[in-house]
Amino acid sequence: MKFGLLGKDLPHSFSKTIHEQIADYAYDLYEKNIEDLEDFIKSDISGFNVTIPYKEEVIKYLDYLSPRAKRIGAVNTIIKRDGKILGYNTDYFGFDYLLQSLGENFTRAIILGDGATSKTIGIVLADKKISYVKLSRKKSPYYADLDKFNDADLLINATPVGMYPNNGKSLIDLDKLPKLKAVVDVIYNPYITEILFEARDRKIKYANGLKMLIGQALEASSIFQNKDLDYKMIEEIEANILKNRNIVLIGMPGSGKSSIGSKLSEKTGKNFVDTDAEIEKIANMPISEIFEKCGEEKFRDLEKSIINKVGKETNQIIATGGGVVKDPANFRPLKQNSLIYFIKRNLSDLDREGRPLSTNYRAIEGIWQERKDFYQLFSDKKIPNISIDQSVELIIGDFYENTFN
Missing domain, CATH: 3.40.50.10860 (Leucine Dehydrogenase, chain A, domain 1)
Structure with a gap:
């Protein structure tokens, strides 16, 4: 069969x-x-x-x-x-399971979209006595009457907006919905879509469509x-699928990200991507030469382009440049499919060779003071680099135990 x-x-x-x-x-x-x-x-x-x-x-x-x-x-x-x-129709069970997993009681919902999936979601909500309204993209602007529904406590995106490869798109401003208890996006690729990032920033419960997908498949x-x-x-099954997320390494220049990343790739079988190496391929020159001939601004533009590209994919080890955290816009492309680990190494132990901004200890100290808070903000966890092998084992142990978003 x-x-x-x-x-x-x-x-x-x-x-x-x-x-x-x-x-x-x-x-x-x-x-x-x-x-x-x-x-x-x-x-x-x-x-x-x-x-x-x-x-x-x-x-x-x-x-x-x-x-x-x-x-x-x-x-x-x-x-x-x-x-x-x-x-x-097993989508019914899948969405019902997803909704129950949020652990909230809802009274009024907004469904974005009016396709087949939104029909299923509407029936589930009706059976749970949750009133709802559908906003269709066919109506322009679809959100014109949003103020009439600003008491909604549940928002569900049932459109493909924000789905791979068109990551980073969203249909709605969550500030217009002050009573939200949860946001659900039936998209599961990327794991965190733009609308879910908006919920995350506001400390609103959020969920992607992975549980729904697995639930309907099981039925x-x-x-x-x-x-x-x-x-x-x-x-x-969800825990197994989440093992395909990326592992992103951030940290000071010379903290060992590339060495740790390479060994993580060997241990996990995930593809290794060094964003600095990718930039050098595009520019056809070393990082130091890019800084010298084109300036840091050009380098950061190239870096952002690479981050947006590789962040869309999964099952990778991504070692980033030390200054990737300087641009807050790099966070969501890196985080959307990943857990982010901050590799922390004593400043005196950092490798300075070939690093244009790390010319001496005073320069390194200045860079650290400028970036230390951003490393914390970007990362899910801090990993000390006392030795490469120890850092690798700490990351692997944490990554395969965690299913957080």
Whole structure:
């Protein structure tokens, strides 16, 4: 038997990874155009999940629609049994699980978007007696009447705005919603979207769509296998997926970030990226020469470009330049898919060779005073560099134990 995911653009889907952790069956990704749907549905595939933009389109090919799927008007799980093609909606369970995980009681919600996912979310909210309004991007400006809903205590983004590769986008100003208890973004790539950063900054509870994705996959797999599954697996699978986040290293020039990063790459199997090395490739000259010929401002522009690029990806060890924290705009691109570790080394032990700003101890002391608070603000944890091996073990131990955002 073979199973899979039907969609239009799937290169960064987590579904294959998730299903392979749930059960021992073949699960692949099937990118299809709308004109290919009928042939695919009638092919020899045993069952499949459906993602945007086909959750409503597939309904006309089905012999049976579950009561929940019929009520929602969207299908994300299809199975073939006894010559019939049966359609279900497991997104309902996924979102319900995600909502419960927040541990809050909500009374009034705003849903951004009016697609198939927002339909499911609306039914879940209605069943929980949470009143809601949908704001559609088709209405321009969609937020024109936002003041009418400023008592909302839950905000849910059910649009693809902010999703990879268009990271850093958001639809709404959270300051207009002063009563928010939580913000949910059904996007899970990146792990922290722009709207979730806005919630984080305001100390509002927030959650991405990873729990929803895993929850719906588990219920779909239960349908595929025709047996009950343990829902405790959701948390286990989430923890496993979070191991694919990046490890970002920040700290003073010469603190050992590159050496630690290289060894972390060997130990974890994650790809190693040294942002200074990437800058040198683009500029085709050493860092010291960039400073000499082009100035620090040009270097920082190149650095920001690299940070925005590599920060979008996952499963990397990223060693940054010592001054990356000077620009607060570098924080979100680095943090969105990562845990950030501040490598702390005694100033007298810093390696000064080839470092244009670290010419002598007095210069180093000045740099430290300028940046020390920013290192703290950027980082999730401080790691002492007494020895490379010890630092590597401390980071690995912390990273694989932590599931915080």
